Amino acid sequence: MTEEVGEDEGRIPVAEAPLPLPVEFEAHYILHQEAFHDFALAVLGSNELAEKAIYRAFLEILRHWDRLREESESLDQEVWAIVRRTVISEELLSLREQMATLDSGSGLYKALGALPPRQFDVMVLRYIGGHETKRISWYMGLTPSTVDYHCRKARERLSPIYYRILKSQQKDNA
Secondary structure: OOOOOOHHHOOOOHHHOOOOOOHHHHHHHHHHHHHHHHHHHHHHOOHHHHHHHHHHHHHHHHHOHHHHHHHOOOHHHHHHHHHHHHHHHHHHHHHHHHHHHOOOOOOHHHHHHOOOHHHHHHHHHHHHOOOOHHHHHHHHOOOHHHHHHHHHHHHHHOOHHHHHHHHHHHHHHO
């Protein structure tokens, strides 16, 4: 099956055709894609970002499909957790890019942008989003103690001045 179709027809050689997806994966995708897209659209606010996030999520799900089917007691919950993390990650990446262009006058946004990704995510979700540790751990798929660890490490990296600014913004948002 390495026979090539004539180049004048503009087709890909049979040997290079994409491999078929597992039938169960395709069915799961078709069944849940609309709900996942609606969630992503609500969080991200644009169809382009929602499609990008759901595409990334399903690539990750496909990469782990066999393990998810075999080891997971609740396939739907595991898949939802991947989608949720991917969408939130996309939102935070977008926010990070936006913050890099802002000038707070204090250097806060630049300092936040210099944090490692998980520390950035935790700080934004906690101090700008106003979320509690339990909810952040749910969003990020981490244990609450890991969320607290990343928050503590981020505070160590930020100067006390930036941390006070974040705390005051958190109170203003409440």
